[in-house]
Amino acid sequence: MSQSSPEPAMPVSRPTPDTAEWFERIDREELTVPRCGTCGHHFLYPRMCCPRCGSREVALVPASGRGTIASFVLNNRPPPGFEGQTPYAIALVDLEEGPRMMAQVRGVDPAEVTVDLPVRAVFEPRGERRVVQFEVVGNGQEESS
Amino acid sequence: MSLRGAVAIVGAAESTELGKVPHMSALQLHVDAALNALADAGISPSEVDGVACAGESPVDVADYLGIVPEYLDGTNVGGSSYMLHVRHAMAAISAGLCETVLVTHGESGRSRVGMTTWRPAPQSAMAQLEMPYGPIGAPALFPIGVRRYMAEYGMTAEQLAMVPVVQRQWAAMNPRAKLRDPITVADVLASPVIADPVHLLHCCLVTDGGGALVLTSAERARSMDLAAPPVYVLGAGESSESSVVQGLESLTSSRAIRLGGERAFAQAGVGHGEVDHLMIYDAFAHVPLYGLEDLGFVGRGEAPAFVADGNTAPGGRLPLNTNGGGLAYTHTGMYGMFAIQESVRQVRGQAPAQVDGVDVSVCTGVGGMFMSSGTLVLGSEATL
Numbered sequence: 309m310s311q312s313s314p315e316p317a318m319p320v321s322r323p324t325p326d327t328a329e330w331f332e333r334i335d336r337e338e339l340t341v342p343r344c345g346t347c348g349h350h351f352l353y354p355r356m357c358c359p360r361c362g363s364r365e366v367a368l369v370p371a372s373g374r375g376t377i378a379s380f381v382l383n384n385r386p387p388p389g390f391e392g393q394t395p396y397a398i399a400l401v402d403l404e405e406g407p408r409m410m411a412q413v414r415g416v417d418p419a420e421v422t423v424d425l426p427v428r429a430v431f432e433p434r435g436e437r438r439v440v441q442f443e444v445v446g447n448g449q450e451e452s453s
Numbered sequence: 454m455s456l457r458g459a460v461a462i463v464g465a466a467e468s469t470e471l472g473k474v475p476h477m478s479a480l481q482l483h484v485d486a487a488l489n490a491l492a493d494a495g496i497s498p499s500e501v502d503g504v505a506c507a508g509e510s511p512v513d514v515a516d517y518l519g520i521v522p523e524y525l526d527g528t529n530v531g532g533s534s535y536m537l538h539v540r541h542a543m544a545a546i547s548a549g550l551c552e553t554v555l556v557t558h559g560e561s562g563r564s565r566v567g568m569t570t571w572r573p574a575p576q577s578a579m580a581q582l583e584m585p586y587g588p589i590g591a592p593a594l595f596p597i598g599v600r601r602y603m604a605e606y607g608m609t610a611e612q613l614a615m616v617p618v619v620q621r622q623w624a625a626m627n628p629r630a631k632l633r634d635p636i637t638v639a640d641v642l643a644s645p646v647i648a649d650p651v652h653l654l655h656c657c658l659v660t661d662g663g664g665a666l667v668l669t670s671a672e673r674a675r676s677m678d679l680a681a682p683p684v685y686v687l688g689a690g691e692s693s694e695s696s697v698v699q700g701l702e703s704l705t706s707s708r709a710i711r712l713g714g715e716r717a718f719a720q721a722g723v724g725h726g727e728v729d730h731l732m733i734y735d736a737f738a739h740v741p742l743y744g745l746e747d748l749g750f751v752g753r754g755e756a757p758a759f760v761a762d763g764n765t766a767p768g769g770r771l772p773l774n775t776n777g778g779g780l781a782y783t784h785t786g787m788y789g790m791f792a793i794q795e796s797v798r799q800v801r802g803q804a805p806a807q808v809d810g811v812d813v814s815v816c817t818g819v820g821g822m823f824m825s826s827g828t829l830v831l832g833s834e835a836t837l
Contacts, residue, residue: 318585318587319584320585321585322575322576322582323581324576329582331581352582352699353578353581353697353699353700367662370517379599379601379702379704380597380602381588381593381596381597381649381651382646382648383587383588383649384589384645384646384648384649385589386589387588387589389591390587393587394650395646396587398586398587398719400704408699408700409582409699410698410699411586412586412587422604424602424604434585438584
């Protein structure tokens with residue numbers, strides 16, 4: 309995923325104190341998930357306390373990047389910055405660690421995207437930042453990245 | 454203290470015009486509907502001591518109408534806000550905080566007069582974690598669980614398309630409905646793809662309009678000279694969950710609808726078999742299907758066939774969204790007020806597509822993309 313120059317109009321996240329470290333690690337091509345040090349719950353979105361037990365003992369732990377597609381739409385109406393890509397798959401991916409996250413499924417014919425498909429995280433350059441996207445596992449691309 | 458039936462809706466009206474109303478601001482639509490509802494209740498603004506609304510500030514609505522409030526509720530949880538306003542007013546009136554509450558809605562959803570463009574705040578979880586992936590707002594985000602639902606329960610595209618088909622059947626009987634021409638499953642599936650599996654005809658309208666309610670104690674309602682019989686609030690419930698789609702507990706069910714509905718039914722003390730009429734917020738076609746299951750009217754996975762078999766259609770055993778719903782009647786942005794208006798009309802016996810013998814009507818609102826929900830159980834005098 310390093311073919312084209314970044315499209316400046318595509319939105320990137322503007323991190324807040326809750327999310328700054330999570331996004332900084334993504335910019336270093338490292339996907340993490342917040343984990344509660346008290347009850348062990350993994351969750352997203354990143355925040356200063358555990359949504360299961362309220363503990364402030366929260367730390368980012370490495371995620372494997374592997375997951376499965378929980379659901380998706382094939383978007384045909386692009387907002388600014390996404391023109392020329394339609395239709396594209398916006399998916400909810402269940403990460404191996406438990407939390408669910410949104411991303412696009414890239415590098416596959418959108419018509420071949422299905423529920424429960426195994427995917428893995430890739431890092432798409434967008435200006436100075438990186439955005440987590442997913443590719444279908446075994447889609448002609450080996451575990452190299 | 455049981456609040457069941459303690460409070461009544463004594464005034465209910467929509468704005469004078471619906472659809473395209475470019476000559477009125479959102480605030481004016483609140484006020485136009487308020488004046489119509491106050492006239493329906495036969496009272497003047499000076500007799501109101503509580504104001505609730507979303508979108509605009511209750512301060513602005515009270516000031517515009519010259520109301521001196523003792524109770525303000527600015528709860529804004531999207532389209533379900535009005536169900537929550539009614540529930541909160543039910544508690545406030547019963548507790549003696551105020552006597553008569555005016556709930557107002559107004560939105561220039563189509564003409565955008567006096568409105569700002571909807572965009573999630575940059576610091577919100579949605580802006581940070583969902584907007585970078587290119588969803589075109591609600592049409593891509595709200596129905597994103599539908600594929601999961603199809604995979605788990607075998608719902609077909611044809612079954613999903615039956616939701617707008619049936620609602621057009623109701624809309625055809627309602628002169629105020631915007632889209633009144635009959636449509637077929639083939640029409641729905643031939644309409645432009647917005648975010649597959651969602652086609653244009655699975656999506657709600659975008660309109661201008663308003664609506665308002667006047668609530669007071671059941672005791673006071675009985676002493677008023679009302680043009681229409683009071684409609685009693687038998688039960689109410691509310692809940693919320695994740696502020697982002699990816700954080701919802703389930704992709705095939707709404708926890709907020711389920712919990713709000715359970716509370717409303719428990720307070721009302723009515724069984725599902727006693728419900729004569731139902732309104733479920735339909736920003737998109739799948740929402741009433743989720744609602745039918747989460748409110749407990751059918752089992753898991755049964756809603757698509759239930760609708761496709763005509764149970765919610767004219768002549769069916771559970772009339773649903775009888776004004777035509779957000780898909781065919783009107784949808785200003787926060788539709789919940791219009792669901793309540795139709796429930797009130799049905800209980801009063803005044804709906805354009807009137808169902809025979811409606812004593813109990815249930816209406817459910819949804820805010821955001823299943824992020825909040827409120828349910829009301831409304832009843833006639835005979836239910837007390």
